[in-house]
Amino acid sequence: MEGGGAEEALICEICGVQFGPGQNPQVCPICTDERQFLPREGQKWTNLAKLKAHGHFANKWRKHEPGLYSFATEPKVGIGQRAFLIQTSHGNILWDCVSLLDEATVDIINALGGLKAIAISHPHFYATNAVWSATFGNVPVYIHESDKQWVMWEHNNVKYWNGDKLRxxxxxxxxxxxxxxxxxxxxxxxxxxSGKGVILTADILQVVMTRTEVSIMRSYPNYIPLSASHARHMACQMEPWEFERVYGSFWDAEIMSDGKSRVEYSLNRYIKWVTNEDLNV
Known part of the structure; x- marks a missing residue:
């Protein structure tokens, strides 16, 4: 891995994002942004060596359907999101990322066919993606170019892309x-x-407690909403795609049936409450 020192490279304890070897920031820019926060006790740091020491942390796995697994670190590290392993006919994809990469996780993923690509929804979940990529053969890590400023370890395997969709x-x-x-x-x-389609949304579309709707926010911890125009844009982007299920960021954050109509309803509801208007796209 370029630069070395991955085991000791700083990881923000609040969001779980790893910085490049040799970097020594005073605070994490991702957590001082208005979408995230620093706790009252201030910035705290850890690293991979500490996370793997003594076996205190481990990744818990769950199978959801044929070809789809998720896992999250327990006890919670950072935000506590789960990542997904998707087995496709053309290779496996890691969707989103967690900070801990231990030997058991490496063995499980290799037994399931390794990785062909990594894709991460947004900066809060970048985690230790440089280590994950290097461990599984320097596979590409797909991140949208609009979020380039939030990549704290800009390694050679990051593949920035432009536009609205990328296969x-x-x-x-x-x-x-x-x-x-x-x-x-x-x-x-x-x-x-079973061929009806799935979307994996992290908290770009956040599956809410009813498990039948989603919502959208600029900041979840700080309760900053998005505008109706953002909701309309999302609805337009989703319209061409068929899907039955929605898998979100955390355990049990899933819509298991009628996913497309539930997302449409959710965005419509959001727009009505912030503008008293109906969805018209």
Whole structure:
């Protein structure tokens, strides 16, 4: 891995994002941005060596349907998001990322076919993507160019892209929705849900507690909403895509049926509440 020192490179304890070897920031720019926060006790740092020491942290796995697994680190590291392993006919994709990459996780992923690509929804979930990429053969890490300023370790395997959609493998397409971050992206997986289609949305489209709707925000912890124009843009971007299921950032954040109409309804509801208007796209 370029630069070396990955085990000791600083990781922000609040968001879990890793900085490049040799960097020594006073605070994490991602967490001092208005979409995130620093706790009252201030900035704290860790590293991979500490996370892997003594076996205190481990990645817990769950299978959702044929070809789709998720895992998250317990106890929670950073924001506590889960990542997904998607097995496609053309290779496996890691969707989103977690900070901890331990030997058990490497063994599981290799047993399931390794990785062909990594794609990450937005900066809060960049985690230790440089280490993940290097470990699995320097696979590309797809990040939208609009979020380039938030990449804290700009390694050679990051592949920035432009526009509104990018097919990274046959049947797997990134769709830029923006919103939470300018380059916020979701992943459409054609083979999912027995061919009816799946979207993996992180919190670009946040699956809410009913498990039947989604919502959108600029900042979830600081309760900063998005505008109706953002919601309309998202609705337009989603309209061409068929999907049955929606998988979000955290355990059980899933819409298991009628996903497209539930997303349409959710965005319509959001627009009505912020503008008293109906969705018209």
């Amino acid at each position: 990274i493998l046959e049947g797997a397409t990134l769709i830029r929705l923006g919103g939470h971050f300018s380059g916020g992206q979701i992943l459409h997986w054609t083979e999912g849900a």
